[in-house]
Amino acid sequence: MQNFGLCLVIKQELKPIPLQNVVVEANIVDMIAEVTISQIYKNIEKDTIEALYKFPIYEAAAICEFEAEIGGQRKVKGIVKESKEAAKEYTEEVQKGHGAYLLESESKDIFQCSVGNITSGQTVVIKITYVTELNHDSESENIRFVLPTNIAPRYGSSEYSSSSNEGKILNPDVVSYSSKANYYLDLTVTCRMTSTIQNIESPSHKISTEMNIDENPKISKITLTEQITYLEKIFILVVKSKDLDQPRAFVEYNPETQTNCIISYNKKTFIYTALTSQEILTIQQVARVKSTNISTNTWINTLEAFRHDLQLPGKIEDIDTKEELECQLVLFFVSCKQQNGKDYSVQSIKTARFAIACHINLYSKIRPQDINNKNVYPDLYNAITGKIKILTKSGFGESRGADAFTESEIQLIVNHPAMQTDSPKGLLRRIFWHNAFEFALRGGEHYDLKIQHFVKRKDGGIDVIFYQSKCNQIRLSNSNPKSEIISISPNENIIKDYELYFTKRPPQCDDAFYLQSCNQAEVEFTGYWYKSAHVGRNSLNKFMNEIALVTGINCDDRKFSNHSGRKTFVQYSKSRGISDNDVMSVSRHKNPHSLSYYERPKTVLQQNTLTQINDIIYKKRVVTNEAKNQSTSFTAALEFYKGSISENCKFKALAYLNYHIAYYIIENNISPLPLSEKPRVPFQEIKDSQNIQLDEDCIKKFLQGNTFNNCNITFNMNQ
Structure with a gap:
């Protein structure tokens, strides 16, 4: 059995000294409480005694002030010293016959104080002040104040201690009182909150509450309504106020040092539970x-x-x-x-x-x-x-990946009626094509795509954020993993497709980007084009193959998967002369070597090379069918140039024409003319560098009627 309060030490046993009076003053300031307990004891022994004072306290509390008074004459205040030094000074003062006090920690939740030289009949007043953090119930927005006193301590067993104060089951500790108590317990609690106090109650005792002190709804005063000498059970006070879970800070000014102390308070708003x-x-x-x-x-x-x-x-x-x-x-x-x-x-x-x-x-x-x-x-x-x-x-060494679409097939896809935005399925297919081709998504990335990955910019464009990808795995070894972003320019044709898709989604739906399409009856009933559930993985994996089928693309001996869009983007970009770095900025490859797996097969180049070699060896200077086809291509290039309207388009057409001129010269192995032979097309003047003004017919005659050696031909457009 544990004794608390002031006790006489006799042969290593504790004999309680009668308690005469108790006054408790508590100040609750938001989530912190400051409690001052004053206790009066009287030595009824005939001799001078040495006593031991024990006081139970929260483990998380800190004693900030200690004061003792003997016989109404001597008043001392505690100071902090090293434990060995304090014990030595206490022993010396007791030996001199002086009153002395030694406050120390017996365990995590019990403090004890040695009081020496108390003469017969003297009263001892002990005042102790501590501060503590209050428990917060995030669900009910309440704070809980519990008063542990030496009259009826809430936490007092020196044989049991834990890091948590909640849930302890303790037997009441014995405290001795004077046989005829002529006082009542004086308990006053002042509550100051940062927000309006909504309610104050005590599940343990009858209290009187005075709200709106000085017409301030944030201040209240609580006292006991019943007249009691001691507490038979724990005193609990529950205060309900707003915004208890919000971060806050407290500032206290010290006039002696003229400094401020700031305490930042961030209360966690949940309770940890063990995971299975x-x-x-x-x-x-x-x-x-x-x-x-x-x-x-x-x-x-x-x-x-x-x-x-x-x-x-x-x-x-x-x-x-x-x-x-x-x-x-x-x-x-x-x-x-x-x-x-x-x-x-x-x-x-x-x-x-x-x-x-x-x-x-x-x-x-x-x-x-x-x-x-x-x-x-x-x-x-x-x-x-x-x-x-x-x-x-045995021929099993080559793995076949997804096939890419040709340029004509790309045009067929984007212009096909089944890919238009006038129906739920058509809009979903078109959005999928944008993601697969223009974003160069990997096949498996479609299923992981979320609606929140698409962020509208101020200029009207859209940023698509990829937090994780094949080349950006979020691992503990990554020192600073960053998301990858693809920025869509504010192109009206593309942006309006995405905005239409966003508006046709129901407000309460899965965060997956691709949602299941509604039929006509469901559209008329709900007003939305898509259901709340996302497209399943198996169905989504067949989207690109479905697009190829509905648009009439020949799929014989060809493999179309969701990865085909990515492969098409790389091949099409490379064929247009776009640099590797520019391609990788969209495809998110980490090095140019990775792009080699996406390039077009070299079978056509191989066939042309072997055909030329065979013609040289076996047919000498017979013009190949490929060369004839190139002349046709040159004619087509001229037609393309002739039909160009804008300056930008004429520039591209001119580059296209120059390409076929050079190809025609190389493929036909044009040999130089004898020096004495004159050119068949009139020149303006004879110089090392010739400027020739020709119309379209003259260009044909110029190229087909002359041979060239070590020369460059440049076509300039008159403004």
């Missing part, structure tokens, strides 16, 4: 790249199906020896085939190797195991290498 193991696992799985996770699951399922057919026990992660693991993996890689019995491609074998390695390092009983290390798993390395060589010789 499944919730923790879900968060951990977010760290894994989604495509990698899908690939890993696919290949592990394939591996387990193989092991099931061989009647191998357990799962691959249950194998407890490195030798057995390598043996089973060798069997799998040399034997694995697709479900239709055909061999996998080389790329699939490589993907399987890394996917299985990832799974083993996560779940194997003997992890970590680096199955990709040829020095650790030499048999597995040789088996996979041999498998790859065999597959390559």
